[in-house]
Amino acid sequence: MLTNRSKVVVNKKMSFWERIYLPAIAGGLLITIKHFFRKKTTIDYPKEVREYSQIYRGQHVLKVDENGAERCVACGLCAVACPAEAISMTAAERAPGEENKYREEKYAAIYEINMLRCIYCGLCEDACPKEAIFLTDILVPVSATRDDMIYGKDKLTEKHFNEVPIKKRQTEEVAAFKAETKNKDLRHNVLGKSDSF
Amino acid sequence: MVSGYLIYKAIIVVIVFLVGLGIAAYSTYAERKVAAFLQDRLGPNKAGPYGLLQPIADGVKMFMKEEIIPDVSNKFLFILGPSIAMLTACMTGAVIPWSTPLVINGVSYPLQITDINIGILYVFGVVSIGVYGIMIGGWASNNKFSLLGALRASAQMISYEIAMGLSIIALVMLTGTISLQEIAAQQSGWHWNVFYQPLGFIIFITCAFAECNRTPFDLPECETELVGGYHTEYSSMKLGFYLFAEYINMFISAAIISTLYFGGYNMPLIGRFVTDPNILSILGLVFFFGKIFFFIFFFMWIRWTVPRFRYDQLMHLGWRIFIPLSILNIVLTGLGILVFNK
Numbered sequence: 001m002l003t004n005r006s007k008v009v010v011n012k013k014m015s016f017w018e019r020i021y022l023p024a025i026a027g028g029l030l031i032t033i034k035h036f037f038r039k040k041t042t043i044d045y046p047k048e049v050r051e052y053s054q055i056y057r058g059q060h061v062l063k064v065d066e067n068g069a070e071r072c073v074a075c076g077l078c079a080v081a082c083p084a085e086a087i088s089m090t091a092a093e094r095a096p097g098e099e100n101k102y103r104e105e106k107y108a109a110i111y112e113i114n115m116l117r118c119i120y121c122g123l124c125e126d127a128c129p130k131e132a133i134f135l136t137d138i139l140v141p142v143s144a145t146r147d148d149m150i151y152g153k154d155k156l157t158e159k160h161f162n163e164v165p166i167k168k169r170q171t172e173e174v175a176a177f178k179a180e181t182k183n184k185d186l187r188h189n190v191l192g193k194s195d196s197f
Numbered sequence: 198m199v200s201g202y203l204i205y206k207a208i209i210v211v212i213v214f215l216v217g218l219g220i221a222a223y224s225t226y227a228e229r230k231v232a233a234f235l236q237d238r239l240g241p242n243k244a245g246p247y248g249l250l251q252p253i254a255d256g257v258k259m260f261m262k263e264e265i266i267p268d269v270s271n272k273f274l275f276i277l278g279p280s281i282a283m284l285t286a287c288m289t290g291a292v293i294p295w296s297t298p299l300v301i302n303g304v305s306y307p308l309q310i311t312d313i314n315i316g317i318l319y320v321f322g323v324v325s326i327g328v329y330g331i332m333i334g335g336w337a338s339n340n341k342f343s344l345l346g347a348l349r350a351s352a353q354m355i356s357y358e359i360a361m362g363l364s365i366i367a368l369v370m371l372t373g374t375i376s377l378q379e380i381a382a383q384q385s386g387w388h389w390n391v392f393y394q395p396l397g398f399i400i401f402i403t404c405a406f407a408e409c410n411r412t413p414f415d416l417p418e419c420e421t422e423l424v425g426g427y428h429t430e431y432s433s434m435k436l437g438f439y440l441f442a443e444y445i446n447m448f449i450s451a452a453i454i455s456t457l458y459f460g461g462y463n464m465p466l467i468g469r470f471v472t473d474p475n476i477l478s479i480l481g482l483v484f485f486f487g488k489i490f491f492f493i494f495f496f497m498w499i500r501w502t503v504p505r506f507r508y509d510q511l512m513h514l515g516w517r518i519f520i521p522l523s524i525l526n527i528v529l530t531g532l533g534i535l536v537f538n539k
Contacts, residue, residue: 022399025503032235032502042239 054168057120057135060113060156061164065103068160071132074108078124078133086117087124104130111156115140115149134166210310213290221444222252224493228444231497259437267430271337278334279431279438285327286445292316293452294378296462296481300474308482309378316377317365320453321358324408328354330442331410335427346426349416349508353407356515357414361404363523364397367530368457377453381461385468391458393533396526398458400519405450407515410443412500416508451492452485459488 017023043050063071074091092109094102101107122135143149158164226241226248233240241248266275291310298307313319328351335347371393372380384390391398407414418426425431428439455461462481471477506514 025499028502029498032498035237036231036234038237040234040239041237042233044239044242 052137056137057122059115059136059138059140060118060124060151061134061136061138061166062111062153062157063132063134063166064158064160064163067100069100069103070107070157071103071130072108072111073104073106073130073132074111075106075129077127077129081123081127082118083121083123084117084119086114086119088112108153111153113151113156115151116146134164136164136166137168138164205306206310209308210291213295213310214287217287217290217445217448218441220448220489220493221441222256224444224447225255225440226251227493228497228500231494232501235498235501256437259434262433264433264435265430267339269339270430271339274333274337275430276435278330278332278337278427279435279442280330281333282327282330282442283438283445285323285330286442286449288323289320289446289449290452292319292377293449293456294381294461295485297382297474297478299478307378308478312376312378314374314376316380317369317375317457320377320449321362321365324446325354325358327442327446330439331427334431334439338427338430340430342424342429343427346418346429350410350427353410353414353416353511353515356512357404357407357519360400360515360519360523361408363520364394364400364404364526365457367397367523367527368394370527370530370534377456377461381456381463384460385463387465389458389460389463394458394526394530396522396529400523400526401458402454404519405454406496406499407511409446409450409496411447411496413503413506414511415500415505416511447493447496448489451489451496454492455485455488461485461488 065071074089076089076091079085079087079089088110089108089112090110091106094105094107120135124133125135140149229251230240230248232238241251244250244254266272292313293309294312295308298305300306331350331354332347335343335350338344368380368390369375371390372383374380374383380390406412410416410418416426418428428436431439462478462485464480464484467477467480467484471480
């Protein structure tokens with residue numbers, strides 16, 4: 001009796017009006033017709049989209065820096081942190097002349113996230129020392145095959161000058177901390193700055 | 198003159214047939230929409246504006262589907278079943294008075310295919326043939342579920358036809374005729390039969406639900422128990438015919454309920470504003486269809502509100518409640534006629 005909503009079942013004899021059922025049916029009809037005019041809960045999905053939470057965690061993005069070079073150094077911390085073991089990668093050494101493609105000497109030649117295994121917890125984002133991986137509010141589209149759901153760098157890496165905004169997810173405290181550090185590496189994640197990074 | 202009469206009759210037959218089919222097709226759409234709205238959903242809305250092309254898409258789908266006739270079934274009867282169901286469903290529209298006659302160049306054109314003087318008996322006769330469609334189809338499928346569904350359907354229809362007939366007898370005592378045209382004409386103004394026969398109306402509409410195999414009496418095809426009931430083995434357009442026949446029956450039932458109890462094409466007070474008989478006739482048609490659409494909606498409203506009966510409850514209700522009640526109704530009507538000398 002925590003809620004006071006439980007009803008004790010009594011097998012008493014029904015009265016005449018209860019036995020002819022018609023009042024009960026009329027009551028039922030009244031309830032359903034009220035629903036007929038009620039606002040519908042269904043939304044016309046592709047045309048209108050439900051409002052997402054500010055901190056919604058969807059598809060991952062691999063960030064590039066202000067010159068368009070990949071931030072990821074293939075340290076593997078995200079793969080270690082991942083509770084679903086969805087991330088795998090192969091590291092490679094940067095060749096001379098590739099400085100505009102990769103920010104540091106080491107980079108991820110292959111970087112794959114299995115979107116079917118991923119639980120979208122965001123621990124990879126926490127683990128990343130280079131602020132390279134983030135979860136965005138992009139929905140992961142469905143696919144007919146399992147292979148299509150393993151996302152490689154082609155789908156994950158953002159394009160230079162067409163960066164994926166990720167600032168919405170940061171709390172005020174984190175943003176203030178990052179603004180204080182004045183570290184240019186971390187500037188792309190600062191709250192309130194323009195969306196160019 | 199005879200050829201002109203034949204052409205006029207042919208035209209009205211074709212119109213009634215097409216309108217019946219059209220309304221049945223859009224009843225399937227309306228059913229899905231009403232169900233959705235009663236459950237706070239939107240229903241089909243992708244095919245055309247508001248999903249209005251949905252029945253056409255469904256029809257194309259029905260025709261395109263692979264047709265499977267089970268090897269062990271009796272093929273002739275298997276095909277005969279849905280044909281009878283569809284035929285009888287389409288035949289009942291013949292005696293319904295859609296409106297008062299149109300007068301063009303002094304010639305009167307009644308908006309009714311035929312005004313036979315035993316209209317009610319004709320409807321009952323044709324409707325009771327309809328049960329053969331279900332019975333034959335269910336038996337010919339050679340499937341336990343189909344057979345059970347067919348048995349249920351026939352038992353249910355036979356038992357509810359008795360109560361329905363008895364409730365009509367009280368109405369016939371009151372009106373003194375069994376021609377639907379005369380019954381409709383008698384109910385001008387506020388003299389709707391539902392005010393004189395409220396008990397008879399409740400019995401009649403409940404039996405109409407049972408005759409149409411609609412919830413709460415949809416035991417012949419209750420999908421939770423019998424897969425699909427009598428049409429389990431049917432596919433493609435033969436299944437479509439069964440489903441379609443159900444919706445045509447619903448349309449005809451709504452028309453007959455409106456004619457017998459709700460004044461048919463009559464509307465109170467309209468005679469004060471309009472006097473031209475032709476305009477009155479067209480307005481009568483509009484009112485009649487308004488009443489029909491309301492009852493079709495009512496059928497759907499009931500379906501998505503009231504849960505299904507158990508089979509023993511259904512039989513108990515039919516034989517031990519409705520038949521005595523309708524006999525009581527006959528006695529009360531007789532007393533009323535004697536006392537008020539109507």
